[in-house]
Amino acid sequence: MHELSIAMSIIELAEEEAERRQCRVSAVHLRLGALSGVLKDALTSSYEIACENTRVAGSKLIVEDVPIIVFCESCQADRTLTSMQWFCCPECGTPTFKVVQGKELEVIALEIQ
Numbered sequence: 001m002h003e004l005s006i007a008m009s010i011i012e013l014a015e016e017e018a019e020r021r022q023c024r025v026s027a028v029h030l031r032l033g034a035l036s037g038v039l040k041d042a043l044t045s046s047y048e049i050a051c052e053n054t055r056v057a058g059s060k061l062i063v064e065d066v067p068i069i070v071f072c073e074s075c076q077a078d079r080t081l082t083s084m085q086w087f088c089c090p091e092c093g094t095p096t097f098k099v100v101q102g103k104e105l106e107v108i109a110l111e112i113q
């Protein structure tokens with residue numbers, strides 16, 4: 001399962017950090033783009049299962065949703081997409097595929113005790 005392997009690599013990273021700082025990790029903050037291809041719910045539940053019996057057992061995965069932002073040639077501006085189905089500028093309707101943001105899958109912070 002895609003989400004499980006991602007959850008496991010996040011846990012590995014958190015474990016390394018816990019080891020290095022000799023502390024406990026209580027939560028991992030992740031930025032997840034709407035275009036990352038990862039299902040948020042599947043990822044958080046995979047995380048909960050996968051972190052059992054690890055150094056970071058009991059920690060939470062906190063996911064921050066990152067909306068899709070595209071660049072519109074006609075407006076010469078960044079626009080936030082309201083729908084994933086239509087890659088068009090929400091202001092003028094021009095089709096655009098220039099994705100500025102939305103593919104993120106990155107750990108941004110660890111909460112430690």
Ligand SMILES: [Zn+2]
Binds near residue numbers: 074076089
């Ligand atoms: Zn536009």
